[in-house]
Amino acid sequence: MKSPTTISKATIDRLPLYFRTLRLAQDEGLDIISSDELGRRLGITPEQIRKDLASFGQFGKKGVGYFVNELKRNVGGILGLDNHWNIAIIGIGHLGAALANFHNFVTLGFNLVALFDEDPDVIGTTVNHVKVEDIANLEQIVKERQIHIGIIAVPAAFAQGVADKLVSAGVKGIWNFAPIKMEVPAGMHIVNEDLSVGLSSLSYHITRQ
Amino acid sequence: MKSPTTISKATIDRLPLYFRTLRLAQDEGLDIISSDELGRRLGITPEQIRKDLASFGQFGKKGVGYFVNELKRNVGGILGLDNHWNIAIIGIGHLGAALANFHNFVTLGFNLVALFDEDPDVIGTTVNHVKVEDIANLEQIVKERQIHIGIIAVPAAFAQGVADKLVSAGVKGIWNFAPIKMEVPAGMHIVNEDLSVGLSSLSYHITRQ
Numbered sequence: 001m002k003s004p005t006t007i008s009k010a011t012i013d014r015l016p017l018y019f020r021t022l023r024l025a026q027d028e029g030l031d032i033i034s035s036d037e038l039g040r041r042l043g044i045t046p047e048q049i050r051k052d053l054a055s056f057g058q059f060g061k062k063g064v065g066y067f068v069n070e071l072k073r074n075v076g077g078i079l080g081l082d083n084h085w086n087i088a089i090i091g092i093g094h095l096g097a098a099l100a101n102f103h104n105f106v107t108l109g110f111n112l113v114a115l116f117d118e119d120p121d122v123i124g125t126t127v128n129h130v131k132v133e134d135i136a137n138l139e140q141i142v143k144e145r146q147i148h149i150g151i152i153a154v155p156a157a158f159a160q161g162v163a164d165k166l167v168s169a170g171v172k173g174i175w176n177f178a179p180i181k182m183e184v185p186a187g188m189h190i191v192n193e194d195l196s197v198g199l200s201s202l203s204y205h206i207t208r209q
Numbered sequence: 210m211k212s213p214t215t216i217s218k219a220t221i222d223r224l225p226l227y228f229r230t231l232r233l234a235q236d237e238g239l240d241i242i243s244s245d246e247l248g249r250r251l252g253i254t255p256e257q258i259r260k261d262l263a264s265f266g267q268f269g270k271k272g273v274g275y276f277v278n279e280l281k282r283n284v285g286g287i288l289g290l291d292n293h294w295n296i297a298i299i300g301i302g303h304l305g306a307a308l309a310n311f312h313n314f315v316t317l318g319f320n321l322v323a324l325f326d327e328d329p330d331v332i333g334t335t336v337n338h339v340k341v342e343d344i345a346n347l348e349q350i351v352k353e354r355q356i357h358i359g360i361i362a363v364p365a366a367f368a369q370g371v372a373d374k375l376v377s378a379g380v381k382g383i384w385n386f387a388p389i390k391m392e393v394p395a396g397m398h399i400v401n402e403d404l405s406v407g408l409s410s411l412s413y414h415i416t417r418q
Contacts, residue, residue, distance in 0.1 A: 009253075013410065015413065016406040016407075017406060020388075020403050020405065020406060024388070024389070078413070079412050079413045079416070080412045080413055087408075093307070094306040095303070098302070098303035098307050103388075104388055104404070105408065107405075108405050110412075149411060149412075173411045175411055179229075179233070180233070181237070187418075189414040191407045193404070194225075194229050195402070196225070196311070196316075197225040197226060198225075199314065199360075199400075200288050200290065200317060201222065201224075201225050201288075202358060202383075202400045203290055203292065203294060203382075205382065205398040206289065206357065206358070206382040209381060
């Protein structure tokens, strides 16, 4: 496997899509998948796929295709999914509850170890077998349970405050669903999720239909 | 504005991110934004941004930056957001309810005109001022209200059946949250949303910390 420093950001951004597609192919029982078929499923040219995957090593057999399980395991390894990161969700409204119930996180190897809310009616309830705890105890619990990733699903007005607490408690990364520009210290990894991106992209395509 | 056929898929995929970032900049009251600042916020090089935006026309002033409102309006136009598409959400569990409450869809110009579920306890309730209707009436209502985009938030096992109904009722596009490989006729636009992509991407970055 080549050093990841030689891999372009565009390739890195495609890795989770490869992983997703390989997981679905595995679910369908496919053993081998061609770059043509991967390309068709991903909307990427087969040439790009061969180039992307070649930058990590030799996962395919010329004229046959890629071995689905092996390639998935390798892409998962590159993505660091075998670290089995501990994750916590902050804000258990509809979005937080939907995320807590999201079966794929388990499939990907993430451990959901804590849920937090500030609403007394929500604290103490369980979602997907995990108890919702008082957000007042966020920092303490993040440290005790060695939570690596905090998922922010609170309203925009509270998001920065939650991020600050997560940072001070020592998380490695933040996955933010609040539509604000979050300020985090240099070196803290943050992925801002904006669900309107997918819908806007769809708008583009149907506009040109 | 150049013909969109000359624009690469990679550029198109970045447009919703530009739009999102410009919207946040507008919310902050910024009038002008440089390609350096856009680049910092997006994690894209300023050169790439200048190249992307130049492919649509002249939106900036050399040495000054881009005019936020003008550029946002133009990118929004390219994305087709000024079509004010009618959207419907199918499956009003936690995810569907979170989507129905998502303020950004309104900000982007989408009209939420229908919600559907099959659970008698959910049918008749309202989410964000929209009544949940019986999924049995999906095709009829999609036609009557000229729904352009169907958002599938039902469990995986029911997703293909819902997609088939949306297609036969004449939607232009489908935004699918179910983790399955959906079969739709050629020419039907579908965007598959997988929330685990963002989390996997974060995993990659913290693994290499």
